[in-house]
Amino acid sequence: MNSIGQPIRRGVGGFADGIKYFFQGLGWVARNPGQWLFGLIPALIALVLYVVTLVLLGTYAGDLAAWATPFADGWSAGTQNALRVLLGLVIFALGLVLSVITFTAATLVIGEPFYEKLSERVEEDMGGVYKGADVPLWRSIARSVRDSLITLAYVLMFTIPLFALGFVPVVGQTVVPVLGAAVSGFFLTVELTTIAMERRGLARKQRFALLRADKSPALGFGVVVFVIFLIPFGAVVAMPAAVAGATIMVRGRLTPHHTTTP
Template sequence: MNSIGQPIRRGVGGFADGIKYFLQGVAWVARHPRQWLFGLVPALIALVLYVVALVLLGGYAGDIAAWATPFADDWGPALRDTLRFLLGIAVFALGLVLSVVTFTAATLAIGEPFYEKLSERVEDDMGGVEKAADVPLWRSIIRSVRDSLITLGYVLMFTVPLFILGFVPVIGQTVVPVLGAAVSGFFLTVELTALAMERRGLGRRQRFAALRADRSPALGFGVLVFLVFLIPFGAVVAMPAAVAGATIMVRTRLPAGPASSPPGR
């Protein structure tokens, strides 16, 4: 049972089930190409913003490295410049990692009306949702931004230490990438399932509780999405399918029904 008394349907496939839901999302947008194009708009907007931000970060990475290492001002030029060059690369690499794990949250915040409509159309195509939560659009957008910022805080708690551990020999090249994909994948699932879960009256804490209770499919879905998003332009192209797949997963594993408390509590 989840936190609002609705049974979570656990399949024997676990991790593989999560992969299946994403592939079902791909199949759905393939059958509805107009919805795929519709969902590309906010992803393209977010891509442009992220590219600009990364270009700026790349241009100022050296200045950031110099600001962060005032103790090296009196070092020899070769040692000082090498340290700051390596630190500048690390700063830009961290920016790239954060861009991957935050792209979904930013895109959903920018495209709330787009993805809400896309998710609704997936639901309608599969029979609709009874007693869906009726929340004004402006309130939904504010809540989405707030929840995304809270989720981002959790992501940073894990991502930054893992990024630092990535420089540790052996562990950084074996264990850390696996843990990083798992953490990033889980939080991607949190973000992508938010629309369908909110439609069922689940607030942020309830959504987290439901996904933790059904962790294997959440990881299977999120890790695959994370790997796809690592492909250049993969996040833009696959975003509509990810939203559709997340909606299918919620619909399959968390049946629609009356919630015992309104969303946001």
């Protein structure tokens, strides 16, 4: 049993189960193309914002590198340029990593009403929507922003050290990518399951407790989503399927006692 009284199914198969939930979500949006198109709208808005931000970061990465290295002003031109070009590339690479990590949270905040409706449609097809207490939209969005910022703080606690370790020979090319995918995947699952869990009245700490207690499917689901999100435009195209799959996982595995309409 986990910390809030739900049964936990542990085992090696749990990771594969998480992958299965994503493909169940993909199957659902394939059967409901109108919902897929509906779910693309906030993802496209977020994509435009992120592309503009990354273009600006790429344009001014050199200036940021120069600002961060005033101690190199007296160096020879070749050494100074080499340092600042390398630092500019590191700044832009870190921006890319953070964009992958934060895209889901930003899209969910932008598309709160869209994905709430999509998630409800999934549950309707599975036998009924769990109806919790009605929360005003502004309060729901404010809570989502707050929870996403807290989650981002946790992500950065892991991501920044892993990013630095990525420059270590051998370890940076073998162990670090695996750990990075696992960390990013877990927190993607945290974000994507938020809508269905909040509908059941589960606060952030309770949601974390459920996912920590059943890590294998959370990792399986999140890692496959993370890998797809690395593909150009993958995050946009797959976002509705990821929300649908997360809803199926919440309903079928994480909160099975809350699957019927009260």
